[in-house]
Amino acid sequence: MNRYHPLLVTLHWLVAIMILISLVVGGPMLADIKNSDPQKISVLTGHMIWGMCIGGLMLARLAIRVFTRKPPNADAGHSTLDFGARVTHAALYLLVFAMVASGLGIAFSADIIAVAFGGSDAPLPASFNDISARTAHGIIATLILLLVALHVLGWAYHQFVRKDRLISRMWFGRKAG
Numbered sequence: 001m002n003r004y005h006p007l008l009v010t011l012h013w014l015v016a017i018m019i020l021i022s023l024v025v026g027g028p029m030l031a032d033i034k035n036s037d038p039q040k041i042s043v044l045t046g047h048m049i050w051g052m053c054i055g056g057l058m059l060a061r062l063a064i065r066v067f068t069r070k071p072p073n074a075d076a077g078h079s080t081l082d083f084g085a086r087v088t089h090a091a092l093y094l095l096v097f098a099m100v101a102s103g104l105g106i107a108f109s110a111d112i113i114a115v116a117f118g119g120s121d122a123p124l125p126a127s128f129n130d131i132s133a134r135t136a137h138g139i140i141a142t143l144i145l146l147l148v149a150l151h152v153l154g155w156a157y158h159q160f161v162r163k164d165r166l167i168s169r170m171w172f173g174r175k176a177g
């Protein structure tokens with residue numbers, strides 16, 4: 001077994017693209033629209049559906065990871081780097097779940113669910129800024145971006161320094177090796 005299960009590979013890249021879109025485009029665009037703007041509810045509803053899909057796909061990914069065989073831990077040539085990679089991977093799962101949970105936290109605290117999905121025409125609060133889940137959502141977004149940057153640096157180290165084509169473990173191909 002020298003690569004991850006094809007389903008896990010598919011979900012890795014699908015979820016990575018979806019997360020990066022919300023972190024870099026969707027989320028910041030949503031935060032720039034004032035709550036009094038009539039467009040806000042539809043953009044907010046789209047962001048919430050997108051974010052909950054990320055949560056569902058990430059849960060599916062975790063389940064598939066538990067129930068499929070995976071390649072042995074990668075060797076970066078130093079035990080500290082190998083440990084760092086394991087911590088980064090676990091932290092990525094944790095922070096993505098924390099991002100979805102804090103998003104839901106804002107939605108419940110501000111009663112947005114009924115407005116977005118229940119047909120309620122109650123107005124949105126003037127802003128979400130005084131909700132603590134909103135503060136957490138912003139901080140976690142920055143932490144995920146930093147961790148993804150570290151993750152990509154790890155890949156670059158394997159690709160260009162170790163030259164071991166680590167990326168092929170997270171791509172499709174023959175199982176045996």
Ligand code: HEM
Binds near residue numbers: 015016
């Ligand atoms: C939001 C973006 C991303 C997230 C959340 C993410 C998350 C993860 C996680 C949690 C793993 C560990 C495998 C597992 O348990 O599922 C992993 C593995 C991997 N990722 Fe990412 N990833 C992201 C983006 C990227 C990008 C942009 C690259 C490439 C430049 C990349 C390359 C890899 C590679 C090569 C592995 C295999 C590492 C190994 O076998 O030890 N990832 N990723």
Ligand code: HEM
Binds near residue numbers: 107
């Ligand atoms: C992994 C999934 C998610 C990502 C990557 C994400 C990303 C973001 C980002 C980057 C922001 C702007 C942060 C800032 O500028 O400080 C944001 C704002 C927000 N997100 Fe998410 N989000 C996710 C899931 C969710 C979910 C599941 C919900 C609700 C069910 C949600 C509700 C919100 C709300 C209400 C705001 C505040 C908008 C405002 O201040 O006007 N998010 N999100």
